[in-house]
Amino acid sequence: xxxxxxxxxxxxxxxxxxxEIVRRFERKGLKLVAAxxxxxxxxxxxxxxxxxxxxDFYDRLIQFIxxxxxxxxxxxxxxxxxxxxxxxxxxxxxxxxxGTIRSDFAVHTNLNLIHGSDSPESAAREIANYFAxxxxxxxxxxxxxxx
Ligand code: RTP
Ligand code: MG
Numbered sequence: 001x002x003x004x005x006x007x008x009x010x011x012x013x014x015x016x017x018x019x020e021i022v023r024r025f026e027r028k029g030l031k032l033v034a035a036x037x038x039x040x041x042x043x044x045x046x047x048x049x050x051x052x053x054x055x056d057f058y059d060r061l062i063q064f065i066x067x068x069x070x071x072x073x074x075x076x077x078x079x080x081x082x083x084x085x086x087x088x089x090x091x092x093x094x095x096x097x098x099g100t101i102r103s104d105f106a107v108h109t110n111l112n113l114i115h116g117s118d119s120p121e122s123a124a125r126e127i128a129n130y131f132a133x134x135x136x137x138x139x140x141x142x143x144x145x146x147x
Contacts, residue, residue, distance in 0.1 A: 002080040003033070003136075004117045005126035010068035012113040013037070017105060018071045021114060024087060024101065025075055029147035034074040034127075034136045040066050047129050048115075051122075060110060072130045077147075081123055084116045 006025070008018050026032065040048070045062045052058050075084060089100025091112060096103035106112045117123035127136070 001076060001078065002120065002123070003074055003076050003127060004080045004084050004123045005115075005130065006073045006075055006084055006117075007115040007130075008071035008073075009065065009111075009113055009115060010070055011111045012105075013069050013071055015105075015113075017113060020105075021101060022071075022073070025073075025084065028083065028087065029143070030075045030077040030080055030083070031141050031144070032073060033076050033138070034131050035071065036131075036135070037069050037071050038130070039069050042066060044129055048126065057110070064110060074127055074131060074136055081117055081120065085118060088114050088116045 008021055012018065012021060022032070022035075042062070045065045046053075048065065049058065049061050052061060077083070087100060089096025089102035091102075092109045093102045093106040093112060096106070098104075101114055102112050117126050
């Protein structure tokens with residue numbers, strides 16, 4: 001069982017797409033184990049995007065992710081990291097496959113609505129950047145054996 005960190009970015013919150021995005025992962029059959037609306041701090045943003053430090057778009061990323069509230073979540077399930085990345089779609093909306101979140105709702109690479117962890121290591125690091133251990137809920141979902 002894998003956990004992944006997903007975050008509706010400030011553009012998704014402003015556009016009222018939190019419900020639509022959550023709905024997709026719920027219907028897929030993944031399990032929501034933590035969620036909250038928050039304002040990303042400068043320190044959290046730098047940790048979040050440390051792999052992009054020094055790139056020409058780094059400052060824009062930090063500015064954007066701290067520009068308004070985000071909806072942070074932890075989802076759990078078999079192969080949750082790869083599945084949610086596939087549902088999110090490629091970084092550039094133009095390359096994202098039809099039916100993915102970015103293809104269906106995004107126009108620009110820098111306003112691409114949602115972040116998803118890309119490996120178990122980044123998931124662990126990102127979950128710890130936004131959630132305390134006691135904010136992650138452990139529970140049985142009775143529908144799980146049917147998925
Ligand atoms: P994310 O981390 O947000 O889930 O997106 P991703 O894995 O698809 O893309 P990543 O390579 O991690 O890049 C993080 C965010 O930086 C912006 N970006 N801009 N060439 C560019 O101008 C460029 N490349 C990346 C995107 O907003 C991307 O989501
Ligand atoms: Mg990434």
